[in-house]
Amino acid sequence: MHGLLADGREIVYYDDRPGRDRSARDTRPLTAFAPRGELRHDPLTGDPVLIAAHRQTRTVNSTRAGCPLCPSRPGSPTEIPAADYDVAVFENRFPSLGGQAGGRCEVVCFSGEHDQSVSRLPAARLTTIGRAWADRTAALTRLPGVEQVFVFENRGAEVGATLAHPHGQIYAYPYLTPVQRSVLRSARAHRTEHGSCLLCHTVAREADGPRVVAATAQFVAYVPESARWPFEVHLAPRSCVGDLAALAPAEITELMGLYAEVLRRFEGLFTNPTPYMACWHQAPVRHRADLDHFYGQVFTTRRSADKYKFLASSESAAGAFINDVLPEAAAERLRAVRI
Numbered sequence: 001m002h003g004l005l006a007d008g009r010e011i012v013y014y015d016d017r018p019g020r021d022r023s024a025r026d027t028r029p030l031t032a033f034a035p036r037g038e039l040r041h042d043p044l045t046g047d048p049v050l051i052a053a054h055r056q057t058r059t060v061n062s063t064r065a066g067c068p069l070c071p072s073r074p075g076s077p078t079e080i081p082a083a084d085y086d087v088a089v090f091e092n093r094f095p096s097l098g099g100q101a102g103g104r105c106e107v108v109c110f111s112g113e114h115d116q117s118v119s120r121l122p123a124a125r126l127t128t129i130g131r132a133w134a135d136r137t138a139a140l141t142r143l144p145g146v147e148q149v150f151v152f153e154n155r156g157a158e159v160g161a162t163l164a165h166p167h168g169q170i171y172a173y174p175y176l177t178p179v180q181r182s183v184l185r186s187a188r189a190h191r192t193e194h195g196s197c198l199l200c201h202t203v204a205r206e207a208d209g210p211r212v213v214a215a216t217a218q219f220v221a222y223v224p225e226s227a228r229w230p231f232e233v234h235l236a237p238r239s240c241v242g243d244l245a246a247l248a249p250a251e252i253t254e255l256m257g258l259y260a261e262v263l264r265r266f267e268g269l270f271t272n273p274t275p276y277m278a279c280w281h282q283a284p285v286r287h288r289a290d291l292d293h294f295y296g297q298v299f300t301t302r303r304s305a306d307k308y309k310f311l312a313s314s315e316s317a318a319g320a321f322i323n324d325v326l327p328e329a330a331a332e333r334l335r336a337v338r339i
């Protein structure tokens, strides 16, 4: 169900079962929503950089009291007007995209329960989340000027999550991000040389190798041969599927089950939950003749119980990664986690 928040932002509810009343109104006295992101380009690399100085004042909150993503209670309205919800998606109040920059930023809340995590949600909710991602991908792909729809979750303060409530985000970029531009270039070269899809080739090779972490009939989760991060898993369909919106309902359920298993394996790596970043690299809105195969990426910057990988000069300035963990050993560790 679609609605509008008090400042004009759009909110969409996705429920595990149909028939819920989601008509509650946002009663907060908010001023009209006016995104202020600015897109600049680095003249040396050509890379786009979003300047979003207004985000310095955005909400930082880890406790239930004052959480802007919990359902609204009488006297304490939040971003979600409903008294409870399953999955809620709304435009980010402090976006880096939109306005002059173009594109759009959305927030995806995975549960009305503050202390939940995606890895522990029941199968029905995982499917609802997958359905919400797919539906938003289709909607954002249709927005004028959008070139790439990037779905992601930062989980844990150590990797930049400013709110503890289980939630992710979607960035609809009005350009191809540097990583996607590189993948597109490689996919084009592979197609020219071999006449086939680079991702199909890569997934088939990994599926028979020593770095598989888990798999289903249609999807494979593996540590990539040249993983950049101490623990990193890619999840991909075995054959070409461009984005989450192109999956059939049963395929969404299958993929989300595998995804949650990967998250549980990450969370079980150490004695306390592992902070992680999880994202979906979906095929670009255009150029699908060259690249029409999405993949997920789950990774952590944590390399041992008390050590984190920092992005130092080589990674941050030169873009040249050094991984201290052997990818084959990382796969073995992830497979060994009891879930």
Ligand SMILES: [Zn+2]
Residues within 6 Å of the ligand: 063, 064, 067, 068, 069, 070, 113, 114, 165
């Ligand atoms: Zn909350």
Ligand SMILES: [Zn+2]
Residues within 6 Å of the ligand: 197, 198, 199, 200, 201, 239, 240, 241, 292, 293
């Ligand atoms: Zn393919």
